[in-house]
Amino acid sequence: MAEADATGKLPFDLPDVDYEQYTNRQLIVVPLVVLVIALAVIGAFFAVTGSPVRPGLAFTGGTELQLTAADSAAAIESTFQSEGFDVESVQPIRTQSDGYIVTFQSTDTDGIQQAAEGAGYDVDSIQGRSASFGAQSQSQALLGVGVAFAGMAVLVFALFRTFVPSIAVVVSAFSDIVIPLALMNVFGMELTLGTVAALLMLIGYSVDSDLLLNNHILRRSGGFYESTYRAMRTGVTMTLTSIAAMTVMSVVAFLLGIPLLPAVGTVLVFGLVADLMNTYLMNVTLLRYYKYEGVAK
Numbered sequence: 001m002a003e004a005d006a007t008g009k010l011p012f013d014l015p016d017v018d019y020e021q022y023t024n025r026q027l028i029v030v031p032l033v034v035l036v037i038a039l040a041v042i043g044a045f046f047a048v049t050g051s052p053v054r055p056g057l058a059f060t061g062g063t064e065l066q067l068t069a070a071d072s073a074a075a076i077e078s079t080f081q082s083e084g085f086d087v088e089s090v091q092p093i094r095t096q097s098d099g100y101i102v103t104f105q106s107t108d109t110d111g112i113q114q115a116a117e118g119a120g121y122d123v124d125s126i127q128g129r130s131a132s133f134g135a136q137s138q139s140q141a142l143l144g145v146g147v148a149f150a151g152m153a154v155l156v157f158a159l160f161r162t163f164v165p166s167i168a169v170v171v172s173a174f175s176d177i178v179i180p181l182a183l184m185n186v187f188g189m190e191l192t193l194g195t196v197a198a199l200l201m202l203i204g205y206s207v208d209s210d211l212l213l214n215n216h217i218l219r220r221s222g223g224f225y226e227s228t229y230r231a232m233r234t235g236v237t238m239t240l241t242s243i244a245a246m247t248v249m250s251v252v253a254f255l256l257g258i259p260l261l262p263a264v265g266t267v268l269v270f271g272l273v274a275d276l277m278n279t280y281l282m283n284v285t286l287l288r289y290y291k292y293e294g295v296a297k
Helices: 024-049 073-082 109-118 131-160 163-186 193-219 224-256 261-292
Strands: 062-068 087-092 099-104 122-129
Touching (some): 024 163, 024 261, 062 109, 073 087, 073 099, 073 109, 131 163, 163 193, 163 261, 193 261, 224 261
Antiparallel strands (some): 062 099, 087 099
C-alpha cells in the first residue's frame, strides 16, 4: 500500500470525482448495465453448453499427459488423433525444451501412454480423473463459493442491521464475481480449482473495500462526500496495488510457463477492476440514497 508523505498526501494523486454533479441514476447506470451484460453472457453460455462457464479437466474428467517430443503441437495432436484419442489441448512448457502438456477427455491413461511411447515420445508424467469424480468436484467447488457468499451476506447484515447499506455490499460482491465469470467465457478461460480459489478471494477483496467505504460514511465523523473521499484514498490505493501485483504475477507466470497462476491472476485482475467500479459507483450511489433520500434522511 502506498505511504503518505509528511503532508499527508499519497505518492500519486487520485482523480477528483465530483459526485454532486451526477444524479443517483446517472452514477448507478454504468455498473448496472455492465452487470446485466455479464449476466446475459453467462446465460447465453449456459443455454448453449449447459454450464455457466467452461469447466476444466478437474471438473469434467479426463487425462493430462506431460511429454517431451521434437514434434510440433499440431503434429502431436495429429499423432494421438490417428490413434483414436481426441486431444483437447496441446500446450508447450516454456521452461522445458520440447516439453508439452496434452489433455484428453478420455480416461484411458494406459492407452494414451502406449500411444505416446509408440510415437517415440518421452512420457514425463500422466494422470487421469474420472468424469464422476470431476462432476463431484465441480459440485463441491460451486457449493463452496455459494456457502462463502451466503456467509458473507449474513455477516454483513449482522454488522449493519439496515437494508440499504447491507444490500449495497452484497450486490457489489455479487457483481464482482459475475463479471469475471462472464469475461472468462469471452476469453475462453476454463473453470479450474485455481480460478475457483480466485473467485473466493474476490469475495474477500470486495467485502474489504465495501466495508471500508461503509464504515467511513456511516460510522465516522464528517460529511458524506468528505468521508467518501477519505475512504477512496485508502481503498483505491489498496485495489490498484493489488491489480498491479496480480498483473505482474500473471505475466511472469505466463512467460515462465508456470501452470495455474496466469489464470488465477487474470481472474483476480478482472474482479478487482470490477470492484473499483462497483464500490465507487454502485455502492456510493446506494449509500447516498440511504443518507439523503432513504430511511436515514
